[in-house]
Amino acid sequence: MSHEAYQECIDECLACIKACNHCFDACLKETDVQMMAECIRLDLECADICAYAVDAMSRNSPFASHICRLCAEICEACGDECKKHDHTHCQQCAEICFRCAEVCRKMAH
Amino acid sequence: MSHEAYQECIDECLACIKACNHCFDACLKETDVQMMAECIRLDLECADICAYAVDAMSRNSPFASHICRLCAEICEACGDECKKHDHTHCQQCAEICFRCAEVCRKMAH
Amino acid sequence: MSHEAYQECIDECLACIKACNHCFDACLKETDVQMMAECIRLDLECADICAYAVDAMSRNSPFASHICRLCAEICEACGDECKKHDHTHCQQCAEICFRCAEVCRKMAH
Amino acid sequence: MSHEAYQECIDECLACIKACNHCFDACLKETDVQMMAECIRLDLECADICAYAVDAMSRNSPFASHICRLCAEICEACGDECKKHDHTHCQQCAEICFRCAEVCRKMAH
Numbered sequence: 001m002s003h004e005a006y007q008e009c010i011d012e013c014l015a016c017i018k019a020c021n022h023c024f025d026a027c028l029k030e031t032d033v034q035m036m037a038e039c040i041r042l043d044l045e046c047a048d049i050c051a052y053a054v055d056a057m058s059r060n061s062p063f064a065s066h067i068c069r070l071c072a073e074i075c076e077a078c079g080d081e082c083k084k085h086d087h088t089h090c091q092q093c094a095e096i097c098f099r100c101a102e103v104c105r106k107m108a109h
Numbered sequence: 110m111s112h113e114a115y116q117e118c119i120d121e122c123l124a125c126i127k128a129c130n131h132c133f134d135a136c137l138k139e140t141d142v143q144m145m146a147e148c149i150r151l152d153l154e155c156a157d158i159c160a161y162a163v164d165a166m167s168r169n170s171p172f173a174s175h176i177c178r179l180c181a182e183i184c185e186a187c188g189d190e191c192k193k194h195d196h197t198h199c200q201q202c203a204e205i206c207f208r209c210a211e212v213c214r215k216m217a218h
Numbered sequence: 219m220s221h222e223a224y225q226e227c228i229d230e231c232l233a234c235i236k237a238c239n240h241c242f243d244a245c246l247k248e249t250d251v252q253m254m255a256e257c258i259r260l261d262l263e264c265a266d267i268c269a270y271a272v273d274a275m276s277r278n279s280p281f282a283s284h285i286c287r288l289c290a291e292i293c294e295a296c297g298d299e300c301k302k303h304d305h306t307h308c309q310q311c312a313e314i315c316f317r318c319a320e321v322c323r324k325m326a327h
Numbered sequence: 328m329s330h331e332a333y334q335e336c337i338d339e340c341l342a343c344i345k346a347c348n349h350c351f352d353a354c355l356k357e358t359d360v361q362m363m364a365e366c367i368r369l370d371l372e373c374a375d376i377c378a379y380a381v382d383a384m385s386r387n388s389p390f391a392s393h394i395c396r397l398c399a400e401i402c403e404a405c406g407d408e409c410k411k412h413d414h415t416h417c418q419q420c421a422e423i424c425f426r427c428a429e430v431c432r433k434m435a436h
Contacts (some may be wrong), residue, residue: 014341021385028150033143041137044153045279051378052270058348061263063292070284077280123232130276154388160269161379167239170372171404175397183390246368251361259355262371 009068009103010057013050016075016100020047023082023093030087039081039090046078046097053104069108075101118177118212119166122159125184125209129156132191132202139196148190148199155187155206162213178217184210227286227321228275231268234293234318238265241300241311248305257299257308264296264315271322287326293319336395336430337384340377343402343427347374350409350420357414366408366417373405373424380431396435402428 024043027036053071056064079097082090133152136145162180165173188206191199242261245254271289274282297315300308351370354363380398383391406424409417 010345017381018337018385021382025385025387028146031143033146034140037137037142040149041277041279044277045274045281047382048270048273049281051382052266054344055266055348055374055378056263058345058352059259059262060352061259062295063263063267063288066288066291070281070288073284074281119236126272127228127276130273134276134278150386150388153386154383154390156273157379157382158390160273161375163235164239164265164269164375165372167236167243168368168371169243170368172372172376172397172401175400179390179393179397182393186389246364249361251364252358255355255360258367 006057006107009107010054012096012100012103013054013057013071016050016096017047017054019093019096020044020050020078023089026087026089036085039085042074042078042081043093046074049074050100057107065108068104072101072104072108075104115166115216118216119163121205121209121212122163122166122180125159125205126156126163128202128205129153129159129187132198135196135198145194148194151183151187151190152202155183158183159209166216174217177213181210181213181217184213224275224325227325228272230314230318230321231272231275231289234268234314235265235272237311237314238262238268238296241307244305244307254303257303260292260296260299261311264292267292268318275325283326286322290319290322290326293322333384333434336434337381339423339427339430340381340384340398343377343423344374344381346420346423347371347377347405350416353414353416363412366412369401369405369408370420373401376401377427384434392435395431399428399431399435402431 020043024040024047027033027040027043030036049071053064053067056067061067075097079094079101082094082097129152133149133156136142136149136152139145158180162173162176165176170176184206188203188210191203191206238261242258242265245251245258245261248254267289271282271285273279274285279285293315297312297319300312300315347370351367351374354360354367354370357363376398380391380394383394388394402424406421406428409421409424412418
């Protein structure tokens with residue numbers, strides 16, 4: 001694994017934490033919160049696994065690759081949910097989630 | 110700090126993590142999610158600080174006492190919000206939050 | 219998945235967090251810290267994934283089963299390292315890790 | 328609180344997570360691990376509180392200011408320990424910790 005790929009993945013995960021937490025906060029303030037319930041749930045899942053992946057990669061965990069595989073999967077699911085909603089915070093979050101999923105997948109094999 | 114007080118506080122925090130996460134999940138499934146938005150937010154805050162407090166106490170962190178003070182405050186706020194709602198998961202969560210707040214406060218000085 | 223199996227796995231993970239964090243703290247206080255370096259590292263990994271698994275299960279995460287599979291693997295690795303060392307904290311931690319791994323594995327399919 | 332100050336603090340905390348986790352990993356690989364025990368412990372504490380502060384700020388937590396106060400204090404302590412050691416990873420970590428502490432302190436009142 002090149003050191004650059006490593007740094008890139010950490011930075012994508014950090015961007016994803018920020019986007020998901022912002023989307024979580026913004027969804028809870030929407031008028032139709034119910035429609036956003038699944039988005040709220042996945043934003044949280046995604047922010048959590050990204051934080052865990054950042055710790056694993058930056059600590060050189062022997063499990064970093066497995067954790068990145070799971071992270072890719074959860075980012076993908078979060079992106080799929082977010083892109084269903086027209087809110088700017090959802091669309092931006094979806095874009096960042098898909099980018100993060102792609103980079104995590106490269107780390108995963 | 111007696112070892113017993115320590116263990117008691119860890120166990121209250123662990124119970125509080127379970128209660129808050131369960132309440133979070135149940136709130137997101139309620140028909141009126143909007144009314145539960147603040148509860149969802151505080152359930153998450155409270156589960157997070159309790160997990161952090163458990164780590165700090167069980168690792169003998171030099172900051173355990175400061176972290177417990179913050180934990181008591183957040184548990185109190187979460188309990189105050191939860192007790193406004195009639196759902197069983199909210200009422201049970203409120204009760205556990207208040208108990209956890211009380212035990213954390215004893216650790217905090 | 220029966221509700222009981224679920225609760226059992228959450229409780230094993232909570233016990234594992236306590237054991238791993240205690241072992242982490244105790245290892246850092248041993249006279250030969252260098253010999254404990256891998257144990258310190260894995261205690262932390264294991265406490266982290268267990269905390270993440272507890273959150274996932276108690277929030278009814280759609281990824282709970284995948285997370286438990288990863289948790290089983292990391293608990294197993296931590297147990298394997300801990301059991302190499304004669305310190306009581308390591309032996310106890312190994313035992314709890316193996317038990318947690320076993321219960322997590324049942325959740326994972 | 329200006330939005331810029333907010334973003335700056337999130338970014339300093341993210342940089343601090345990376346630096347502390349890298350220092351943690353590097354300390355565990357040093358030949359004299361025992362001398363690094365306190366540094367290992369504080370690196371972990373500091374990475375944990377920074378991750379928690381990032382979540383709190385990016386979710387607009389009502390407790391963000393209190394969490395930043397605690398974060399400033401722990402960053403300061405971690406920086407104080409790191410700067411005692413000549414290793415490059417420790418010196419760099421100290422520098423980032425002090426900068427993060429300063430920015431967190433501004434958020435805290």
